[in-house]
Amino acid sequence: MIRGDMQETETQPFRRQVFFISGYDPRGALFLHKNCVTETDKWSETSGYPVKTGPRKNIGKLVRRWVITSDIPGGPAETNFDFLQWDDIIRAHWDKRNWLVYLQGIGVLWRLFLDGVFTRTIRDSWPISTVMVAPAATAILHGLGVLLPLIGLIGLYFFPGIIGKVIALALIGIGAYAFWWIRKNMDRYRPEWNGRIGVFANKMAISRDSVPGLDERLNQMADHIVASIEEGKPDEALIIGHSFGTTLATIVAARVLERRPEWGGKDSPLGFVTLGQTQSLLSFRKKHGWYHEELSRFAKFPDFNWLDFSSPPDGACFALINVLDFLPNPPKSMPKMLNAQFHKIHTEEHMNEARYFRMLMHFFYLHANGHPQIGTDLYDFVLLIAGNQSARQRYAARQSGKPYFKKEK
The missing domain is CATH 1.20.58 (Methane Monooxygenase Hydroxylase; Chain G, domain 1)
Structure with missing residues (x-):
């Protein structure tokens, strides 16, 4: 069982396990670790509260791990951040x-x-x-x-x-x-x-075996997540996918729930977060295939804590689109679709830069807020991965949003 009732004290920090699946990026763990170091340092400097990213460690061939510690109002927190590697498959394509x-x-x-x-x-x-x-x-x-x-x-x-x-x-x-x-x-x-992502997405759409080694890797990721949670018993466990990594992360999360269905309830500390989702590159296809089959598993877990953050100005994501809307009876509030509201959390200078360099905004989900606000439910990447409050608690009061561009019938 996952332990979800641990109380935060000075001697016992809030303990989190993050399982991160990157987008279609051959730079792998080196890039993401550097990003975590840079962004936690920025957040600390702006907020005045210490958040520190430790060095990278190899945990077998699949995982690169680093520890993130924080000491902010409400108590300390410690996160084991596991980067689940698939950049070798990316480089092969x-x-x-x-x-x-x-x-x-x-x-x-x-x-x-x-x-x-x-x-x-x-x-x-x-x-x-x-x-x-x-x-x-x-x-x-x-x-x-x-x-x-x-x-x-x-x-x-x-x-x-x-x-x-x-x-x-x-x-x-x-x-x-x-x-x-x-x-x-x-x-x-x-x-x-973007062209390489499109080519790869079309390959994935064909079958589970159209990308050699990918299906096995997804199973390895799911097995690692299950084993790590059962061993570590964290207060919160989050599977996080960014960009095209959201496509893989949905499969992995579905397979974790298949292995441990008891983790799909509303009181489970296991959560799932998709950032800048691109799953619709596969789910929008008229002919339903293996990817739709994978996603259909979520129908059994309507209370599962799945938070989907996107932003309408981010031109590289499907903003506020429910990827499960192909189901005959999709869950009413899962995933919870939330607007990242970049205009509220980043500086005007940062926003203006992204309005010109269109792809930059797609990485804002991984950037430190220009205006950190600990006591709010605004999106904050650093608090998501290093705060002393679970994602379920922080965003409990926010309602799932509606499609931003789609015209209601």
Whole structure:
């Protein structure tokens, strides 16, 4: 059993176990650990309360662990933060040829259209459709940037009359502008990264075995979580997924509940948190497959504590979309869909930077608040992973939100 009744005292801190599954990022534990060090230091400096991230340790081949300690009003807390590795699988599918990724993006976009994902995305959460289009648009605009000036140069010689020369010059200008614009905006939309995610998501949609080793890794993650909770008996255990990692984390959490169904009740300290969800890349598909089968397991646990944080300005997530809405009778308040409200927790300078570099906001879920507020239910990554209050308690009073972009019928 999980121990959920431990009282926080000066001698006995609130004990938490975090199991973190990253997005489609080959940088792995090194990047996330550095992020935790940086962001807990920032939070401490801003709030005046000490939160410290310790060094990385290897716990077998699957896990990299570090300890996060805090001493804030209400008592101390200690978190074992387990980074569950799958970056080796990512690197095996990480094509370094950006030009090929852009070309593949055309096929990915076509597949998303045929499967109904793109059409529904435009209707229910349109900002991320820009991210879906970006790789294909990059390939097309690069092609136009080369082809149109070439045709124009040939046309200067062969096109007859003044009108022909004007058309030729226009083709050169349009092609040059297309090439200039896409090169200027590459860093804003990161089409090479998003293209790789799209390719991988399409592979995952095919079957459990379409990505070699992935299904086994998900089972290993679930087994590690079960064993760690049973051994450590923490006050709170959180499975956390970010970005495309939310897709894997939903599978892992479902398999943990399958192994230990008693952990799915409303009094269980086990919780699940998805940050900047992208699960709809699979769940929006008209033809239901293995991923829908995995998600269907949550129907048995309507009181399970699943918090889904997203933000409408984050153009790389499906904002406030209930990924379980394909179920015949989905749970009424699970997952609890919450707006991260970045405009309330980050500085205006930070927000303005993200409004230009569109992908930056997708990482705000992992950043320290510019204005930490301990006694509120505002989203706070540092308090989520290092605070002395459980996520269930902190967000108990907040109601699940409604789809932000989807028009109600």
